[in-house]
Amino acid sequence: MVAPLTQLELSKFADIAYQQTGIRLTANKLELMNNRLGRRLRDLNLDSYRKYLRYLKENLKLEISNFIQAITTNETYFFRYPFHFYMLSKEVFPALQGNEITLWSAACSSGEEAYSLAIVCQERLPNFFSRRVNIYASDIDLSVLKKAHEGVYNSYSLRNVRKDHLKKYFQPVNSDYYRIDPGLRDRVALGQHNLKKLFPRGKVDLLFCRNVLIYFDNESKDLVLENLVKSLKPGGYLFLGESEIVPDMPELIRLKSSVARKLE
Ligand SMILES: C[S@@+](CC[C@H](N)C(=O)[O-])C[C@H]1O[C@@H](n2cnc3c(N)ncnc32)[C@H](O)[C@@H]1O
Numbered sequence: 001m002v003a004p005l006t007q008l009e010l011s012k013f014a015d016i017a018y019q020q021t022g023i024r025l026t027a028n029k030l031e032l033m034n035n036r037l038g039r040r041l042r043d044l045n046l047d048s049y050r051k052y053l054r055y056l057k058e059n060l061k062l063e064i065s066n067f068i069q070a071i072t073t074n075e076t077y078f079f080r081y082p083f084h085f086y087m088l089s090k091e092v093f094p095a096l097q098g099n100e101i102t103l104w105s106a107a108c109s110s111g112e113e114a115y116s117l118a119i120v121c122q123e124r125l126p127n128f129f130s131r132r133v134n135i136y137a138s139d140i141d142l143s144v145l146k147k148a149h150e151g152v153y154n155s156y157s158l159r160n161v162r163k164d165h166l167k168k169y170f171q172p173v174n175s176d177y178y179r180i181d182p183g184l185r186d187r188v189a190l191g192q193h194n195l196k197k198l199f200p201r202g203k204v205d206l207l208f209c210r211n212v213l214i215y216f217d218n219e220s221k222d223l224v225l226e227n228l229v230k231s232l233k234p235g236g237y238l239f240l241g242e243s244e245i246v247p248d249m250p251e252l253i254r255l256k257s258s259v260a261r262k263l264e
Pocket of ligand 1: 077080108141195241
């Protein structure tokens with residue numbers, strides 16, 4: 001029987017989590033982490049959190065992915081907060097000039113957000129077929145990227161997808177699961193990226209970084225936002241989560257509480 005996680009042990013795991021991801025595991029996460037890390041202990045056949053802590057430190061490169069998977073919240077679904085997608089077709093796409101358009105779903109989790117962007121581009125981006133459209137999707141957690149690559153989703157995750165789009169862009173796997181069309185899947189370039197670092201793939205026109213800043217403390221939030229703004233082209237758009245507010249930054253004009261445009 002494993003003794004429950006203590007606050008002292010939690011604070012040691014929290015230091016590693018913060019260093020690696022910017023996520024702040026606060027004292028009120030004790031029970032949640034006891035459950036999530038407990039599963040990892042069982043997988044490794046370890047009988048105490050102290051032993052897991054030592055294992056994690058000694059095998060950081062090997063274990064970090066599993067640790068991050070245990071501490072992150074990956075909740076997502078297609079067309080989450082539909083207003084943002086409506087805004088893309090009504091306001092943002094018509095303003096994007098040029099033959100090459102680059103989009104980035106940062107902290108994409110299992111890919112629903114990135115594939116929703118791919119669908120909206122195909123449906124609503126003027127001259128979609130004659131333009132070069134790059135869609136990047138990244139997350140720190142390799143296990144969700146694997147899911148994104150597999151591209152199989154249940155009906156709960158697809159609840160906001162229109163029936164005609166479900167028919168056009170997905171193939172049924174069984175009564176509850178659908179697979180994303182391989183053509184659409186291949187439009188999205190998936191890769192691991194830590195938001196604490198600068199995005200290595202150049203500047204983008206449109207950046208979705210939704211529902212992740214809430215897990216960071218102010219210091220990590222500032223660093224991540226600075227990196228995100230650096231990754232935007234002049235005139236590029238930044239979307240945060242529905243309940244997140246774009247902070248005052250000299251380079252940004254706030255269009256809605258969660259949406260901003262970088263100055264030209
Ligand atoms: C709640 S999900 C949000 C998914 C999607 N953006 C949405 O709004 O539906 C948060 C994601 O942030 C990722 N994440 C947490 N810390 C990160 C970091 N430092 N760098 C990149 N991704 C991170 C987690 O792995 C998780 O998949």
